[in-house]
Amino acid sequence: MLTLALSKGRIFEETLPLLAAAGIVVTEDPEKTRKLILATNQPDVRVVLVRATDVPTYVQHGGADLGVAGKDVLIEHAAESDAAGLYQPLDLQIARCRMSVATRADFDYEAAVKQGSRIRVATKYTAVARQHFADKGVHVDLIKLYGSMELAPLTGLADAIVDLVSTGSTLKANKLVEVERIMDISSRLVVNQAALKLKRERIRALIAAFAGAIPANA
Numbered sequence: 001m002l003t004l005a006l007s008k009g010r011i012f013e014e015t016l017p018l019l020a021a022a023g024i025v026v027t028e029d030p031e032k033t034r035k036l037i038l039a040t041n042q043p044d045v046r047v048v049l050v051r052a053t054d055v056p057t058y059v060q061h062g063g064a065d066l067g068v069a070g071k072d073v074l075i076e077h078a079a080e081s082d083a084a085g086l087y088q089p090l091d092l093q094i095a096r097c098r099m100s101v102a103t104r105a106d107f108d109y110e111a112a113v114k115q116g117s118r119i120r121v122a123t124k125y126t127a128v129a130r131q132h133f134a135d136k137g138v139h140v141d142l143i144k145l146y147g148s149m150e151l152a153p154l155t156g157l158a159d160a161i162v163d164l165v166s167t168g169s170t171l172k173a174n175k176l177v178e179v180e181r182i183m184d185i186s187s188r189l190v191v192n193q194a195a196l197k198l199k200r201e202r203i204r205a206l207i208a209a210f211a212g213a214i215p216a217n218a
């Protein structure tokens with residue numbers, strides 16, 4: 001049995017065409033079932049549905065053989081626990097966005113950085129944020145949040161946020177501006193290293209099929 005860990009929503013949706021290229025069709029719709037283990041058209045392949053942030057943990061500890069996780073999630077996971085046993089063979093170029101710094105329009109970020117002021121930064125991505133501001137030599141107080149980061153500058157909780165941006169419409173709707181791009185983000189295939197040894201042929205074939213189906217112009 002080959003077990004693939006996916007999160008519901010964009011990762012699941014955008015992985016479907018890659019699975020199809022490997023001849024795998026998930027036979028149930030995660031939006032219409034409460035089941036957490038989904039069958040496929042191949043009796044020896046199944047999909048387990050987990051939180052996006054839990055994908056690396058499932059794969060690393062063998063709860064799944066493979067999974068798909070964003071670069072954001074993988075960086076934060078590696079900072080929290082050692083990522084030994086987690087192999088990242090492919091950038092799938094799906095769920096693409098960027099990690100950016102955003103502030104209220106009336107906050108002069110450049111001036112704050114230049115003056116060496118201490119900046120209060122709210123984010124779910126503390127490892128990325130810590131590294132980014134350390135590289136710039138900017139002093140920050142990091143405030144860990146688990147969601148709705150856009151609210152932090154609007155309520156006075158923070159001067160800035162570090163969050164994912166795609167179309168920019170979430171920032172716009174909350175009257176925030178992107179003041180700095182930190183890195184491009186996309187999702188990667190992650191593989192349990194022990195599974196790679198034990199199920200080598202099956203996993204190699206899947207990696208090859210996925211590699212051949214990565215969106216062009218990505």
Ligand SMILES: Nc1ncnc2c1ncn2[C@@H]1O[C@H](COP(=O)(O)OP(=O)(O)OP(=O)(O)O)[C@@H](O)[C@H]1O
Pocket residue numbers: 007008009010011051052053054069070071072073095096097164165166167185186187
């Ligand atoms: N607006 C977006 N556009 C494109 N990709 C995105 C966007 N937001 C997030 N992503 C990518 O998709 C991945 C999954 O996002 P999703 O919203 O499904 O989970 P999440 O809510 O961030 O995670 P969790 O449920 O564990 O808190 C993220 O880790 C990121 O790499």
Ligand SMILES: O=P(O)(O)OC[C@H]1O[C@H](OP(=O)(O)OP(=O)(O)O)[C@H](O)[C@@H]1O
Pocket residue numbers: 163164165166167168169170171
């Ligand atoms: O620039 P945008 O296209 O507005 O996307 C950015 C938003 O997407 C992510 O949230 P979330 O995963 O909640 O987005 P979703 O509502 O699309 O699922 C992220 O945390 C931003 O809030």
